[in-house]
Amino acid sequence: MGALLTLREDLRDLKPYVAGKLIPGLVKLSSNENPRGPSPKALEALAQAASELHLYPDGAATELRKTLAELYKLKPGNFLVGNGSDEVFTLLAGAFIRPGDHGLTAQETFSEYTFAVRLFGGVMDKVPLSQGFYDLDAIAAAIEPKTRIIFLCNPNNPTGTAFNQRQLEEFLGRVPPTVLVVLDEAYGHYAQMPDFPQSFSLLERWPNLVVSRTFSKIYGLASLRLGFIAASEAVIRDVSVVKQPFNVGNMTQKAGIAALHDLKFVNESLALNREGLEFWNQKLATRGLSPYPTQANFFCLEVGRDAQAVAAAMIEGGVTIRPLTSFGLPNAIRITTGTPEQNQLCWKALCHALDTIPTVR
Numbered sequence: 001m002g003a004l005l006t007l008r009e010d011l012r013d014l015k016p017y018v019a020g021k022l023i024p025g026l027v028k029l030s031s032n033e034n035p036r037g038p039s040p041k042a043l044e045a046l047a048q049a050a051s052e053l054h055l056y057p058d059g060a061a062t063e064l065r066k067t068l069a070e071l072y073k074l075k076p077g078n079f080l081v082g083n084g085s086d087e088v089f090t091l092l093a094g095a096f097i098r099p100g101d102h103g104l105t106a107q108e109t110f111s112e113y114t115f116a117v118r119l120f121g122g123v124m125d126k127v128p129l130s131q132g133f134y135d136l137d138a139i140a141a142a143i144e145p146k147t148r149i150i151f152l153c154n155p156n157n158p159t160g161t162a163f164n165q166r167q168l169e170e171f172l173g174r175v176p177p178t179v180l181v182v183l184d185e186a187y188g189h190y191a192q193m194p195d196f197p198q199s200f201s202l203l204e205r206w207p208n209l210v211v212s213r214t215f216s217k218i219y220g221l222a223s224l225r226l227g228f229i230a231a232s233e234a235v236i237r238d239v240s241v242v243k244q245p246f247n248v249g250n251m252t253q254k255a256g257i258a259a260l261h262d263l264k265f266v267n268e269s270l271a272l273n274r275e276g277l278e279f280w281n282q283k284l285a286t287r288g289l290s291p292y293p294t295q296a297n298f299f300c301l302e303v304g305r306d307a308q309a310v311a312a313a314m315i316e317g318g319v320t321i322r323p324l325t326s327f328g329l330p331n332a333i334r335i336t337t338g339t340p341e342q343n344q345l346c347w348k349a350l351c352h353a354l355d356t357i358p359t360v361r
């Protein structure tokens, strides 16, 4: 017998994704989920769709894409849906990255972009954030002939910072048309800055732009796994080639459509988030702490202490938050806004952790 088959050499330095901790009974503010739970309209749609479980779903997600097209004033052919936006990033890389091609993104950002590029034998180039913000100038300057895809996270996970419409347009003007720009707006709904990019309206002018959104955050459907991209019809056709035929189930599609129509839920979720951020800004100021300016449903805080130790101490206080060690920020934590009760508990746990854990030099 020969030796067992082992992982591809070029993937051996990759580590499995580190997810936010889920500890039964504890308040979970570690994965930027919606503290209100799922949209009630989505729950109704799920219950109704359950009787169709014996049938394959519509692989083209016709109704869902039609609903997205109406909402964003585009054509159904401009949309592709996936098993979470995580899948869509992998599909994009699968369609466009050849072994040896390069991707480009920020250093301290969502890790799945790198995973997607590396999975297909690509190399990911990374540009450090500048004071917690995407450095679009430096990213544009780092484009090289082998660059095929650029991933931008706006607002950025984990810092919550965002760039505006003018910055995005200037950046797009510096990217060759042969390079795809994937703009991940998983938290775009939450952005409060008035000049947050109107990215869907830029698609016509920039055929190399792809906008990505998820149902996991504002719509409260993280466990259903649903995300989508909007792009030129040509890009969508290319990505469809590498998509599995039935990547999004019927129940998920129906729940997604219902969630898109549940404006009351969306508005209440936004209000709860605003209230949560106000609470946190006020409380943090009392201790002289200031988080990075956030446009999302979470904030990132440099705590000057070992982030893993802070997170462990906060578990003792009944709450899980995200130490940002795996993002390359060993002394920073990320906290999702919760309900008023959850925020209060989390604040207490944070104060206790800060009072008991020594600062690092």
Ligand SMILES: Cc1ncc(COP(=O)(O)O)c(C=O)c1O
Pocket: 031, 032, 083, 084, 085, 086, 087, 110, 153, 156, 157, 184, 186, 187, 213, 214, 215, 216, 222, 225, 226, 227
């Ligand atoms: C920036 C960003 N993009 C995408 C995702 C993944 O979204 P989905 O649940 O749709 O795969 C996340 C999840 O935390 C995220 O933070």
